[in-house]
Amino acid sequence: MRFASYNVEWFDALFSDDGSLLEDGTWSSRYKITRADQVRALGRVFIELNADAVMIIEAPDTKKSRDTVRALENFAARFELRCRKAIKGFDNDTQQQIALLYDPDQMDVRHDPVASEAAPRFDGKFRIDLDIDARADVIGFSKPPLEVAVTTAKGAMRMIGVHVKSKAPHGARSPEEVMRLAIANRRKQLAQAIWLRARVDDHLAAGDPLIVMGDFNDGPGLDEYEKLFGRSSLEIVLGCDLPRAQQLFDPHAARALQSLTAATQTSARFYIPEEKRYLSALLDYIMVSPDLRAKRGQWRIWHPFEDAACYADIDLRTALLVASDHFPVVVDLDL
Structure with missing residues (x-):
């Protein structure tokens, strides 16, 4: 079966209030790309993916x-x-929902939020002492992860869709404020990762096959504040400091974590106007539990310049660039 994670930039802007596609010549919310061009590009990408399930990050809004x-x-x-x-x-309230598109002929799916003493429901609050002042800080998700119970012909499994937002210090008016907000945002993101990891621990303890997928806006070496806290939120969710039987696995993350100077694949591409160049980053992951890792799945990032097949198909290459600033991450698992 094929599972994909895809962050679609401004997907919401392609629909009218009644859910109809706005497939016209008006500019989309992507720079100098019409709504018709983005819609058709996304159609081409989804057709080529031919996935059994796609976790869509930044899905259209509900309001x-x-x-x-x-x-x-x-x-x-x-x-x-x-x-x-x-x-x-x-x-x-962000116009960026987390949703799953799936093939009903291949699986039954339901939204199934759970809670435990260690990890409350993701629409709730998580208490943790972030700044070591002996007082619990209260943490919430602006985009609560999507917990999905999946049943296939071969059995049951769990999926969690995640969008951990950027740590950009918005509103800062001085270098000191930039540093203060950046550190506070990093603390909050690490707390969210600890919360998510607690849920992962619950599922692994219960023997649930598990996939955690989405946009983490984080990774090894992504900013200078990682050194201050010792590890990224990605490493926390993966369980890098735990025995292998308790670790999640994503080969792209594993390669990136080997060394900050090692060549690694990327999953997103952003234009930096001040520098007149593009920045590439590995932000999107599909992490699997040890029992699913044992099935020797095949991972692939559909990057238009890094994946040879995507690059060779000019129409698909163009569609990937027009559709979003992120590219699909895919895993094929023999279930």
């Missing part, structure tokens, strides 16, 4: 008359995708 599921299922119908049913998790 008042807008509905994430309706919009995604209209998109799937427009391009006759076999992953044609959608579910979403807890609503948030």
